[in-house]
Amino acid sequence: MTTPASTKPYAEVIGDPIAQSKSPLIHGFWLEQLGIDAEYHACHVKSEELQDYVERRRDDTNWRGCNVTIPHKLAIMDFVDDPGNVRDSIGAMNTIFRQEDGALAGTNTDAAGFFAPIADGEWQGAHAVMIGAGGAARAVLFALKQAGMDDVTIIARNALKASGLLMQAGLKGQVLPMDASLPQADLLVNASPLGMSGQPALDIDVGALPDHALVYDLVYAPLETELLKSARDHGLETVDGLDMLIGQAALAFELFFGQTPPMDKDDSLRKLLTA
Numbered sequence: 406m407t408t409p410a411s412t413k414p415y416a417e418v419i420g421d422p423i424a425q426s427k428s429p430l431i432h433g434f435w436l437e438q439l440g441i442d443a444e445y446h447a448c449h450v451k452s453e454e455l456q457d458y459v460e461r462r463r464d465d466t467n468w469r470g471c472n473v474t475i476p477h478k479l480a481i482m483d484f485v486d487d488p489g490n491v492r493d494s495i496g497a498m499n500t501i502f503r504q505e506d507g508a509l510a511g512t513n514t515d516a517a518g519f520f521a522p523i524a525d526g527e528w529q530g531a532h533a534v535m536i537g538a539g540g541a542a543r544a545v546l547f548a549l550k551q552a553g554m555d556d557v558t559i560i561a562r563n564a565l566k567a568s569g570l571l572m573q574a575g576l577k578g579q580v581l582p583m584d585a586s587l588p589q590a591d592l593l594v595n596a597s598p599l600g601m602s603g604q605p606a607l608d609i610d611v612g613a614l615p616d617h618a619l620v621y622d623l624v625y626a627p628l629e630t631e632l633l634k635s636a637r638d639h640g641l642e643t644v645d646g647l648d649m650l651i652g653q654a655a656l657a658f659e660l661f662f663g664q665t666p667p668m669d670k671d672d673s674l675r676k677l678l679t680a
């Protein structure tokens with residue numbers, strides 16, 4: 406484990422691997438914009454080091470908390486003092502922060518980060534189709550349920566896992582195999598890595614979706630995925646993965662540093678992240 410020494414207040418993102426994380430760029434940008442004298446690092450933490458990491462940081466009063474990424478989003482729940490209702494709701498944690506009494510609390514900002522860009526839509530009673538049944542999918546399902554949807558179709562290679570997620574989220578719906586034709590939907594979400602650089606392509610035809618459907622890809626590298634390009638070619642509205650990435654980071658930033666990030670600077674931040 407790399408231990409960044411800092412005499413300033415700091416937060417970090419932990420995972421294995423971690424070099425690919427864009428969180429240091431995002432938080433660093435906001436710290437600079439707001440003139441906050443603090444730091445945000447990436448810290449490589451292997452699974453067997455996770456408990457030790459939390460115990461060391463607990464005693465470091467400069468440490469404001471951390472974002473948590475693959476593969477620690479489930480395991481970290483065992484090491485915080487106050488996991489809230491995360492275990493029973495989303496079932497995965499992406500942010501740890503220090504409370505006023507020093508206790509470590511955990512939360513998940515992915516669901517709110519996912520929903521923020523589509524919050525203006527009318528989703529009560531709508532039908533969504535989601536591809537993938539991993540950690541991000543849990544946050545998406547939680548958000549969709551909160552938004553008043555109760556019918557979600559999951560397209561996944563592991564039907565049992567996908568059915569379990571629907572049940573845990575309190576949603577009705579069906580699970581289809583990866584080669585199924587895309588059913589009618591008001592919202593299509595790709596919560597799998599398919600279409601990401603270095604991953605297989607996402608083989609799905611969005612041509613049959615209704616004109617009002619919105620297509621949302623959580624993948625942000627590349628930003629313009631084949632899915633989003635095809636959706637735009639069909640005249641459909643789209644949301645890319647950077648919106649969620651920035652949204653979930655903004656909520657964590659407030660928990661770490663007590664200030665709201667300057668969202669009016671989003672265009673500059675997006676340029677930085679895609680440079």
Ligand code: NAP
Pocket residue numbers: 475515518537538539540541542561562563566583596597598599601605623624625646647649650651653
């Ligand atoms: P994860 O926990 O590893 O889950 C990935 C899901 O995709 C699993 O259900 C997995 O199937 C499925 N999958 C992977 N490869 C597949 C393949 N070749 N064919 C069919 N299904 C496949 O990952 P995650 O954390 O949910 O992340 C998923 C994607 O969302 C990633 O691209 C990640 O970068 C992105 N993401 C973006 C944000 C954002 O802020 N924009 C936030 C979180 C995640 P199994 O269940 O069978 O393993």
